[in-house]
Amino acid sequence: MGRSPCCEKKNGLKKGPWTPEEDQKLIDYINKHGYGNWRTLPKNAGLQRCGKSCRLRWTNYLRPDIKRGRFSFEEEETIIQLHSIMGNKWSAIAARLPGRTDNEIKNYWNTHIRKRLLKMGIDPVTHTPRLDLLDISSILSSSIYNSTYHHHHQQMNMSRLMMGDGHQQPLVNPEILKLATSLFSNQNHPNNTHDNQTEVNQYQTGYNMIGNQELQSWLPIMDQFAEFQDLMPMKTTVQDSLPSFPSNHEDDYSKSNSVLEPYYSDFASVLTTPSSSPTPLNSSSTTYINSSTCSTEDEKESYYSNNVMSTSEIADYSFDVNGFLQFQETKNHWDRVM
């Protein structure tokens, strides 16, 4: 048996934004009598509103203990950490933030924090890194395969990464990068992956050339990258989450042409968590931002612009070793200061 709406149109009750006069009536009444029964309050207070609307207006806007204005950095940190534990339990989160309402926190999450996490490559539902959000595929594939790519800085670093610069060894086995490129570029198009024999063969070849041991050695780089991108050390790292690879991959390879497919699938699933995860409560993936010393808004903005990179900035730094080391120093600085 459904309940009738609390304020039907036929009652002539007003909806929409509150006027200052209505606000004053509500404030005056509650100051004098308390709110008591919300359903009868509007009649007693002389308001053409339903009780629910009055309650909402009071609790979300007129209450004297409401803190207005921008969220402080500490508040934002608290929201992110609590959300990583509790999920969308806005009222529970609000209970830990004096003067903030669940509605305000929910709005702030949806309009600011959520977007920022996405930009950082963090899944706002699970609080785990999602490298696909960073669009690494474009970073990698454009440098490797597009010789006319305009970003010479990035291309130079990539070529050094792959071939060395005449004085040093390649930083990463080019086959690893090729495989990574394939993985990243194809995880964005899952439908194209499993039915394409050419691509499967590509993974097989790549995996054969790299071998289990070297692929494993590449994983810490991914972990560092995931951390490096946004100064957010993850309790659950890419490496920790990786399924165990067979010690003798040649044997498996001889059995089937699609032997790599399950590993690719597992590997890809580590790198990209489904955004529609039904279980936001994941205490093992609590997100930390090492920046709690930023107190003023200026510091906060400065922190974000200096230390939390946008995707395009990551493209500049991602495989630039000097930049990486420099960035690690900055990170260590913030860790110490914290």
Place this chain on the structure above:
DNA sequence: AAAGTCTTCAACCGCCGGCGA
């Protein structure tokens, strides 16, 4: 300057659980 697009956030809606009759 104007039109179109995007962002924000106050307010609404439907649902749920607690509680008393």
Place this chain on the structure above:
DNA sequence: CTCGCCGGCGGTTGAAGACTT
């Protein structure tokens, strides 16, 4: 136990303002 009332919650909407073209 069932029913209806109520407060509370989380998802969603849409008007207004900000921004872009």
